[in-house]
Amino acid sequence: MKDIKTYEPMIMSIIKKLGIMYHIDEYMQIGRIAVYNAQTTFNKEKANCTLDQFIYTRIYQRMIDAIRKESNYQNYHTTTEDELMETYSSSDYYDDLLFEDLKKHLNEREQYVFTYLLHGYKLSEIAIMLGVSNSTAKNIRMSIRNKLKQTLQT
Structure with a gap:
């Protein structure tokens, strides 16, 4: 199992691909957590892809979820x-x-x-x-x- 830090360039490339310009540290942390979760849940027998492909997909999905969550919050944020x-x-x-x-x-x-x-x-x-x-x-x-x-x- 590789160290999570080795996946940081992959996380950063996904951040750039999604056009994220703000709160990059938060998205980096989301990416690190996604890497850890992907490494612990990856099953070679069931997967049709490599570990790196699986991790990339998990990071991408988590970032999309975070973007949607932020968007929904902004849409329904109430003001006084x-x-x-x-x-x-x-x-x-x-x-x-x-x-x-x-x-x-x-x-x-x-x-x-x-x-x-x-x-x-x-x-x-x-x-x-x-x-x-x-x-x-x-x-x-x-x-x-x-x-x-x-x-x-x-």
């Missing part, structure tokens, strides 16, 4: 209302005033949904962030619409 409000900017001062005035007529949950909708989140994403079902998120949106319609009509 304060962070959303800090990122909200409008070139028109009156839009800001109207937004704040409208928000006063909503309860806390509706304010969250309203803010997320204004930032372009899909209803299904909002439901996940709030930990509610899609139908509950739809009901909240309908309540927001009714309250805002009443407010704007007066």
Whole structure:
């Protein structure tokens, strides 16, 4: 069994092949762990490839899994209302005033949904962030619409 360090050039070539530019140390560690796991699970009788080919495949698969995991985390990472409000900017001062005035007529949950909708989140994403079902998120949106319609009509 070869030392894990001998596989570091292989790990680095996979990192470059996948176009990974950030957190390289973390991906190197993922690669080292994949090498160790591949060495301990490799079975010559069952394998149709060499140990090095098996290790290469395992490293590649683990890196793809890590990339997908990071991507999913970024897609569903929730931000606090304060962070959303800090990122909200409008070139028109009156839009800001109207937004704040409208928000006063909503309860806390509706304010969250309203803010997320204004930032372009899909209803299904909002439901996940709030930990509610899609139908509950739809009901909240309908309540927001009714309250805002009443407010704007007066």
